[in-house]
Amino acid sequence: MNKQKENTEKDFNERDEIEQRKAKLAELRKNGNPFRNDFRRDSLSAELKARYEELSKEELEEQPIRVKVAGRMMTRRVMGKAAFAHLQDMSGQIQLYVKRDSLPEGRYMEFKRWDIGDIIGAEGVMFKTKTGELSIMVDEIHLLTKALRPLPEKFHGLADQETRYRQRYLDLIVNEKSREVFKKRSAIIDYIRRYLMGRGFIEVETPMMQVIPGGATARPFITHHNSLDMQLYLRIAPELYLKRLVVGGFEKVFEINRNFRNEGLSTRHNPEFTMLEWYQAYADYHELMDLTEDLIRSLAKEVLGSTTVIYQGREYDLSKPFHRMTVKESILAFNPEIAPEQLADREAAKTFAEKLGIPVKDSYGLGKIQIEIFEKTVESSLDEPTFITAYPTEVSPLARRNDEDPFVTDRFEFFIAGREIANGFSELNDPEDQAERFRKQVEEMEAGDEEAMHFDADYIRALEHGMPPTAGEGIGIDRLVMFLTDSASIRDVLLFPHMRPKVKN
């Protein structure tokens, strides 16, 4: 013990930084709980800047404005008996000017022992420095929370992608761009919610754990309920529950919530992702397209302040009317070598698909083959905002058949920058047709398609009670946020993206 004391000075230099900070914390503990929670701020840094930035040096001196702020100390420049520091709170940063002679006796020495990254509270009056930066002349300052680990480098920030995703809190502390993305994400969701509420929609929450996973074709996650001793699925979509609500008389409903799909990870896919779905009775898919166009246009205006969006170096003008074309038209447009007759004949279409390297299973009908061709040759080229309509009935088991051409449905998908953002259709409310389509899906499942739908008898029963003519749509919120925040990867718009566990230490 004594030996330790003797060597304190020397050891101190040789211990690593975390140990040094822990030693400082141990010192602090001697004077009571250092994790105090009795400081109350009255201002946020951004508010102060908004209110007082315009005032001159002299105006600030004439009428002293006292403020209390709190946050993380991000930088510190000590010049003998005075120091500057930047304090970061959720709104931004404000500079503190800390003078020994303005503080209570001994406080300045304590301040000098605090570290970058510590959470502090400060009190003082607003002033402007020589260079004109709005700052606080501090006369009272407290350490509120000791940070035991050092922050990433102040100038370059945190650049390592992996650490940014795995330790998002560090990314958020240090990278303003990252904070901006998630603030925008919040603003986007808030706008969508207000937009729909303003149009008379009711927000609802439907089961995330479902007995029968439905509403989309995708592999589900399976879990187990112990006391019921039964298998449950994490939902792949809320669709069938939302439509039950329409049957129940909730004629305009929406839900913004998580879906789970047991599929691969990529820059566009995370196992859990956020989906907006809404359903409106007495409407069809044309009205949905109009609404989608208006929603996205007004959303950009509200959140970005402009209908011009720069995404990955390309400019998108959302003020222009969005393109609309059918699946068939788009395939023909992007594959000049294919003739319309070829696309109308299963064998000819199959030959064409195989030439493209698409494996065509025997179970594939013409519609499925068309969609495979579409996904391979068209989708990623749909750069400008585009609605693609008239999806084959074969691949649209929940959508209403088109009255003129029952081969296709009254369905569309919406694309920007080569990515599917939305999927909507006039709903299939004919219970007998729906039952037939479910049976087809079950056949496909039995043939080995793990993404095919289950037969949901309870849903059919609901339809048998009568669902009014309805249109419904889903928008992938993450992909929309990617587009509006110029993010290349879905991981950049998810606070905690799924990562492989890393065994470290």
Next chain:
RNA sequence: GGGUCGUUAGCUCAGCUGGUAGAGCAGUGGACUUUUAAUCCAUUGGUCAUAGGUUCGAAUCCUAUACGACCCA
């Protein structure tokens, strides 16, 4: 699933055709009462992702694995 690239100090990065592991920031000690990537002086800090292999000698070459990034399916 296949391909390409990456992993070096707490962070950001150098490290050439194999020859004793480097800088800046952060930290520590000192100077400094309007700085802002503060400045000046001094200084601590490394299982070079992991495991093998080649070699007198490996951060460097080879193989495998882990994790990540990008592209393709």
